[in-house]
Amino acid sequence: MRFSYAESMTNPAFYAPLAKAVEAAGFHSMIVPDSICYPKTSDSKYPYTPDGSREFLEDKPFIEPFTLIPALGAVTTRLCFNTFVVKLPIRNPVLTAKQAASVAVLTDNRFGFGVGVSPWPDDYRIVGMPWARRGRRMDEMIEIIKGLCAGGYFEYHGEIFDIESIKICPVP
Numbered sequence: 001m002r003f004s005y006a007e008s009m010t011n012p013a014f015y016a017p018l019a020k021a022v023e024a025a026g027f028h029s030m031i032v033p034d035s036i037c038y039p040k041t042s043d044s045k046y047p048y049t050p051d052g053s054r055e056f057l058e059d060k061p062f063i064e065p066f067t068l069i070p071a072l073g074a075v076t077t078r079l080c081f082n083t084f085v086v087k088l089p090i091r092n093p094v095l096t097a098k099q100a101a102s103v104a105v106l107t108d109n110r111f112g113f114g115v116g117v118s119p120w121p122d123d124y125r126i127v128g129m130p131w132a133r134r135g136r137r138m139d140e141m142i143e144i145i146k147g148l149c150a151g152g153y154f155e156y157h158g159e160i161f162d163i164e165s166i167k168i169c170p171v172p
Helices: 005-010 012-024 063-074 094-107 123-128 134-149
Strands: 029-033 078-082 154-157 162-166
Touching: 012 029, 012 063, 029 063, 063 078, 063 094, 094 154, 094 162, 134 154
Parallel strands: 029 078
Antiparallel strands: 154 162
């Protein structure tokens, strides 16, 4: 079976065979993208295309990375998986820590967690998160995720998040 980048992004059935082939070819890692939804109408411009359009994303079946990576980890033994990039500030930090820790455990720590802010206000509006202070929210979320994934009880009192002493289990 032949694979191309475009096919691997458009047909979810290709992910597991692609991961096996990539590992067999001796590659170290595979990148898994993150995208939640595609709005029908938007005034937002994509900063990485000359005309600001993002039509190249429409109808692409992005599989949620915290779901896809464990499935790929189950059919490989050495291949590492990196997210490119999880839109962190639109998520809940405790749930995201639990998801990331679970993926790391299920893949025997073959998980690289790449995070960033979305360039589209639509993503924030759709999930009910404010666009304002997204950078500060992301900074605090990184601290929370690292703290919870370190094991033991962790509490956090920041400008945006206030989390009582909790722990998650298992952790990587």
